[in-house]
Amino acid sequence: MDMSYFWTGWSPIWHTLLVGTVGYLTLVILLRGTGPRTMAKMTPLDFIIAVTLGSAFGRVVTASDVGLAQAVVALVLLVGVQWALASIRAKWPAMRRVLDTPPVLLYYDGDFQSKALHKHRLTEADVHSAVRQSGHGSLDSVQVVILHQDGSLGVIAEGSMGDGSSLLPYVERHQGDSGNAA
Known part of the structure; x- marks a missing residue:
């Protein structure tokens, strides 16, 4: 049996600890900074962003080939897209009709x-x-x-x-x- 199934060295462990900690703190800061709308009851648009953020965060924490800078950029990008779409939605009724499902x-x-x-x-x-x-x-x-x-x-x-x-x-x-x- 190949031991790499159980242990590949300290490098991936340190990577997971560093990227997991910094990525988590980045998400907390980004989500606090974008206001409660980001975490309000979810519309389909909010749900897509939440799932994408969770998927990206899970990937960057466990993938040793993803650097810390790339992980932070990915999280900032996703929260930035959500913030931009929410801003566009708030400003232009036509976009609200495209992005929202009416009651x-x-x-x-x-x-x-x-x-x-x-x-x-x-x-x-x-x-x-x-x-x-x-x-x-x-x-x-x-x-x-x-x-x-x-x-x-x-x-x-x-x-x-x-x-x-x-x-x-x-x-x-x-x-x-x-x-x-x-």
Whole structure:
């Protein structure tokens, strides 16, 4: 049996310790510096960055052929791309439409939105579960259930809609799609 399966010398150990420590500290500093948005509930864009960062960090820590400078540059690049895309998204509505998935109306005013449920691979049971988790015993006390950008389901109780301004664009889009009038 080849002993290199168990031991290849001190060099890879020192590399892992150095790159792991510096890489970890670099990530902490970068993520603290970019603000809470980087680590907020994840949109698909955030998820891609998080997975890519984890993959890159795991690779640079264990690969002895990756130097410390290259490891730090890779981490800075990935966090920089995430920060740049978040900035672009915040400044230009057109990019927001490209980068974000809009919220989706799943239940409105007593009606399940079957097309939306089917399209997003959800069931009426998923809506009922979200209603229960929000502290409601039935749909009678709920006016809206919406699928948020991060994949969570939001429940708005009857009488809590106010003027509906944060929901109105999705209700209007739903009415346009289904031909219903409120």
